[in-house]
Amino acid sequence: MNRTSLCIVATAIGIACATAAAQEAAKPTSPVIKINAAAATDPILTTPLRGPLSMLSGSGGNITVLSGKQGQLMVDAGIAVSRPRIETALAALGKRPIKYLINTHYHWDHTDGNPWVHEDGATIIATAGTVKRVTSTIRVDDWDYTFKPLAAAGVPTEILKADKTYHFDGQTVEVKLLNPSHTDTDLYVIFKEANVASLGDLFWNGVYPFIDNENGGGIDGMIKADDAILAQLKDDVVIVPGHGPVGTKKQLREFRDMLAAIRDNVAALKKQGKSRDEVIAAKPTAKFDDTYGHFVIDPDFFTRIVYDGLK
Numbered sequence: 001m002n003r004t005s006l007c008i009v010a011t012a013i014g015i016a017c018a019t020a021a022a023q024e025a026a027k028p029t030s031p032v033i034k035i036n037a038a039a040a041t042d043p044i045l046t047t048p049l050r051g052p053l054s055m056l057s058g059s060g061g062n063i064t065v066l067s068g069k070q071g072q073l074m075v076d077a078g079i080a081v082s083r084p085r086i087e088t089a090l091a092a093l094g095k096r097p098i099k100y101l102i103n104t105h106y107h108w109d110h111t112d113g114n115p116w117v118h119e120d121g122a123t124i125i126a127t128a129g130t131v132k133r134v135t136s137t138i139r140v141d142d143w144d145y146t147f148k149p150l151a152a153a154g155v156p157t158e159i160l161k162a163d164k165t166y167h168f169d170g171q172t173v174e175v176k177l178l179n180p181s182h183t184d185t186d187l188y189v190i191f192k193e194a195n196v197a198s199l200g201d202l203f204w205n206g207v208y209p210f211i212d213n214e215n216g217g218g219i220d221g222m223i224k225a226d227d228a229i230l231a232q233l234k235d236d237v238v239i240v241p242g243h244g245p246v247g248t249k250k251q252l253r254e255f256r257d258m259l260a261a262i263r264d265n266v267a268a269l270k271k272q273g274k275s276r277d278e279v280i281a282a283k284p285t286a287k288f289d290d291t292y293g294h295f296v297i298d299p300d301f302f303t304r305i306v307y308d309g310l311k
């Protein structure tokens with residue numbers, strides 16, 4: 001879709017054409033375009049988790065909400081264009097305002113809504129890496145897209161350099177930092193009493209993940225991060241993945257094992273001296289494609305990500 005036709009679509013769905021035109025020029029191959037277009041119209045679905053926790057989906061990355069007497073705490077903010085539908089969903093869950101927003105990492109489908117969530121009252125918590133990246137112009141060739149810095153209101157102000165525990169409305173909220181894995185900005189969150197974990201893009205439930213090789217991520221770091229997370233979670237934990245439906249520890253383990261198996265397949269082919277295109281042609285993901293290969297990151301794209309991420 002070129003900019004003109006994007007404009008027509010944007011106008012048809014009630015977004016000012018100037019807004020669409022102001023977005024960074026991207027070729028129609030960019031998944032960012034598809035994901036933003038979906039967020040502009042998709043309903044926000046609320047899935048109850050445990051206790052005062054719910055998952056909101058339909059705005060890029062999944063959002064976790066803890067709603068109680070003190071107000072609300074969110075993990076990730078989705079894409080800004082979903083604001084009215086997310087606000088309706090939050091109001092249905094309970095008392096405003098939003099007191100805290102925790103960003104699992106810098107990617108736009110988790111942070112683009114930061115400015116409005118801050119305007120609604122939230123202090124934004126993130127790693128120093130997330131602050132650095134959301135205040136920079138970032139080119140991601142794998143997405144064929146250049147991200148502009150967030151508006152100042154959306155920049156996290158509580159910057160974590162180590163794990164930190166918060167207490168909010170009866171929940172112990174453990175925020176845990178990770179070594180470079182999906183990106184070099186990652187953290188995850190455990191709500192201890194409810195036994196719920198929000199893993200951001202360290203876990204894509206039932207679909208191949210994106211891994212941001214150009215911004216510190218890599219397949220080996222991703223596998224190590226999932227090993228570290230698995231060691232922290234109880235067997236009956238309820239997991240909010242970055243993308244896909246609510247998951248279990250068993251599904252996270254299967255996801256981790258899929259990553260490791262494909263990593264080994266690609267590494268063996270690479271070691272034989274095969275080029276990236278030859279490795280893609282050898283279909284090293286084939287065994288897993290029926291389960292994981294039907295989303296934005298298709299089997300060839302995922303093979304390319306794994307190949308490029310091998311050190």
Ligand SMILES: [Zn+2]
Pocket residue numbers: 105107182201210242
């Ligand atoms: Zn991400």
